Amino acid sequence: MLSLGAIGAVAVQSGLAQEDRKSDVPYVATPQVTVDEMLRLAEVGPGDFVVDLGSGDGRIVITAAKKFGARGFGVDIDWRLILLGEENARQAGVADRVKFLEQDLFQADLGQATVITTYLRPFYMLKLRSKLLALKPGTRIVSHDFDFGDWPPDRKTSVRKNVFLWVVPARVAGRWQARLPLPPIERLLEIELTQRYQEVSAHARLNGVPTQVWETKLVGDRLSFVVVDTTDRDDEATLYFDGRVAGDVIEGELARGVGAGRSVARWRAVRAAK
Numbered sequence: 001m002l003s004l005g006a007i008g009a010v011a012v013q014s015g016l017a018q019e020d021r022k023s024d025v026p027y028v029a030t031p032q033v034t035v036d037e038m039l040r041l042a043e044v045g046p047g048d049f050v051v052d053l054g055s056g057d058g059r060i061v062i063t064a065a066k067k068f069g070a071r072g073f074g075v076d077i078d079w080r081l082i083l084l085g086e087e088n089a090r091q092a093g094v095a096d097r098v099k100f101l102e103q104d105l106f107q108a109d110l111g112q113a114t115v116i117t118t119y120l121r122p123f124y125m126l127k128l129r130s131k132l133l134a135l136k137p138g139t140r141i142v143s144h145d146f147d148f149g150d151w152p153p154d155r156k157t158s159v160r161k162n163v164f165l166w167v168v169p170a171r172v173a174g175r176w177q178a179r180l181p182l183p184p185i186e187r188l189l190e191i192e193l194t195q196r197y198q199e200v201s202a203h204a205r206l207n208g209v210p211t212q213v214w215e216t217k218l219v220g221d222r223l224s225f226v227v228v229d230t231t232d233r234d235d236e237a238t239l240y241f242d243g244r245v246a247g248d249v250i251e252g253e254l255a256r257g258v259g260a261g262r263s264v265a266r267w268r269a270v271r272a273a274k
Contacts, residue, residue: 027056027081030119030161034144035063037159042115042140044068051075051113053105053120053128058085058098060117065094070115073099075108106131116141125149133197137170137245138220151197154219169198170221170245178269180239182256187231191269207231221245229256241267 030038038060044050046069052060055074062085064070074085085100101108106128110116116132116139118125129148132141144161147153153164173195180187191204191213202213204227216225224242243252248271256263 027078028119029056030059030144032059032063033159034161034163035060036067037157037163038117038142038144039064039068039115041155041157041163041165042117042142044070044115046070048072048114049112050115050117051108051110053108053116053118055085055100056081058088058100061085061098061100062089062092062094064115065089065097066092071097072113072115073101075101075103075105077102077104110135113139115139118143120146122146122149132166133168135168137168138222139168141166141168152199154198167198167220169195169218170223171195172200172218172223172245172250174271174274176250176269177272178250178267180254180267181265182229182254182263185231187229189227189269191225223250237261243267243269 044064048064048068048070050061050064050070050072052072052074055061055076058074061072061074064072076082076085079102082100082102086095089095089098110131113135118128118141120128125143125146126149129151142163142165144163147164148166151166154167155165157163172193174193176191176193178189180189187207189204189206191202194201195218198218200216200218200223202216202225204211204213206227206229209230211227211230214226217223221244222242223245224240226241227239229237229239237257240255241252243250250269252267254265254267256265
C-alpha cells in the first residue's frame with residue numbers, strides 16, 4: 001500500500017510529465033484562413049464528425065460546426081485551453097455540436113471520426129501515423145505545415161501555410177480473382193496488387209493470358225484500374241473497373257468500351273491470398 005508521501009510523489013511526477021508534454025508541444029494558433037482551407041480541402045459537410053488532435057482554442061472544430069454544419073470534438077492536454085475552447089464554442093453558438101476533452105491525444109478514441117485535423121511537430125506526426133492508418137478506410141486526415149514522412153498526401157494546397165490531405169487507404173495487397181460476366185464468354189481475371197500506402201501497382205492475367213494494367217488508383221476504399229480485353233483479337237476493348245473494397249471482397253461497376261459501344265456490368269473480386 002502506498003504511503004501518502006508516495007502517492008503525492010506519483011501525483012507530482014504525473015503533473016510534471018503533463019507539463020513536459022505541454023512545453024514540448026507549444027500552442028500556436030492556426031490562421032483562420034488556413035483553418036478554412038483545411039476544412040474545404042477535406043470536403044467537410046453536415047454528415048461529418050471532426051476530431052481535432054491538439055485543439056488549442058478550439059477554432060478548427062468550431063469552424064467545422066459553424067461554417068460546414070459538422071459535429072465533433074477537440075482534444076488537448078492543457079485544461080486552460082479546454083476551458084477556452086468551451087467558451088469560444090458558446091460564443092459561436094455551437095456548444096451543442098462540439099465538445100473538448102482534456103486528454104493525451106494518443107489516447108483519444110477516434111472511432112467516430114470521419115475527418116481528423118492536426119497540427120503537430122514531425123516527431124508526433126510520425127508517432128501518430130500508424131494509429132491513423134488503422135482507421136476506417138476513407139477517413140480524411142488534414143494537417144498544415146507538417147506531414148507524415150514517407151506517406152505522401154493525396155492532395156496538397158497552400159493558403160498562408162502548406163495544407164496536406166490524406167485519405168486512409170483500404171488494404172488491398174494480395175492476389176484477387178474475379179469472374180467477369182461479359183459476352184460471348186465469361187472471363188477470369190486474376191490480379192496481383194502490391195501496395196505502399198495508397199500507391200498501388202498491379203499485374204494481371206485475363207483467361208490465363210498476361211495483360212497490362214493501367215491507371216491503378218486507390219482512394220480510401222475505392223479502387224479503380226483499366227485493362228485491355230484481348231479475348232477476341234478482332235474486337236479488343238478497354239475494361240474500366242471501379243469498385244469498393246470491403247475486407248477480402250471488391251464489388252463495383254465494370255464498363256467495357258466507350259461511347260456508343262460502351263456496356264456496363266457488375267463485377268466482384270475475392271482475395272485468394274495476401
